[in-house]
Amino acid sequence: MVQSNHTHAPRPVPSPYTGRQDIDLDVVREMLSHFTYNDHEEAQELILSACQEINEHFGWVSPEAAEIVAEHLGTTTTRVFAILTFYADFRTEPRGHHHMLLCHGMSCYVMGSNKLVQTMKDTYGVADGETTADDQMSVQVANFCLGVCDRSPVVKIDDEYHGHVTPESLTELVNRAIEGKHSMQENEATHG
Numbered sequence: 001m002v003q004s005n006h007t008h009a010p011r012p013v014p015s016p017y018t019g020r021q022d023i024d025l026d027v028v029r030e031m032l033s034h035f036t037y038n039d040h041e042e043a044q045e046l047i048l049s050a051c052q053e054i055n056e057h058f059g060w061v062s063p064e065a066a067e068i069v070a071e072h073l074g075t076t077t078t079r080v081f082a083i084l085t086f087y088a089d090f091r092t093e094p095r096g097h098h099h100m101l102l103c104h105g106m107s108c109y110v111m112g113s114n115k116l117v118q119t120m121k122d123t124y125g126v127a128d129g130e131t132t133a134d135d136q137m138s139v140q141v142a143n144f145c146l147g148v149c150d151r152s153p154v155v156k157i158d159d160e161y162h163g164h165v166t167p168e169s170l171t172e173l174v175n176r177a178i179e180g181k182h183s184m185q186e187n188e189a190t191h192g
């Protein structure tokens with residue numbers, strides 16, 4: 001369930017991140033073929049769910065995918081983009097190979113999460129919603145609790161939670177995640 005940027009209601013933790021993904025438009029068409037409707041009104045009600053499904057599958061919704069949604073549901077790409085930018089959980093750019101959810105909920109805030117936000121800016125040049133220049137790490141600052149306050153401040157990198165994080169341990173965690181990706185790439189290159 002996506003939540004509006006314009007509400008302070010608690011938000012669910014996003015579904016597990018499976019790495020950077022390019023959007024296969026044939027897969028998008030196949031997904032949309034399951035969205036059937038009887039009239040224009042019903043079609044309009046399906047726009048949000050269609051975008052949500054694409055976003056959950058690929059981690060983002062490209063302009064081309066938005067265009068296909070618009071065509072399929074008889075609306076304009078502008079309207080689809082208005083929805084994508086209204087809800088905080090939608091992304092209109094691909095994430096990096098790794099994704100960090102940096103908890104900025106009350107307990108983590110009290111325990112110094114803003115130092116972690118600052119470390120990401122100072123060391124890697126990334127703020128909330130941005131991806132490092134080498135496409136390795138995307139950062140999302142979560143203004144909601146990740147549910148493990150006893151380990152505040154908390155960051156989640158890909159599917160793993162890390163607690164009691166300090167600026168020093170944060171850079172270690174980021175470097176380790178990025179290096180892991182590099183060695184995987186080297187392995188793939190070596191073993192074809």
Ligand code: FES
Pocket residue numbers: 103104105106107108109144145146147148149150152153154
């Ligand atoms: S506020 Fe960060 S885990 Fe609860």
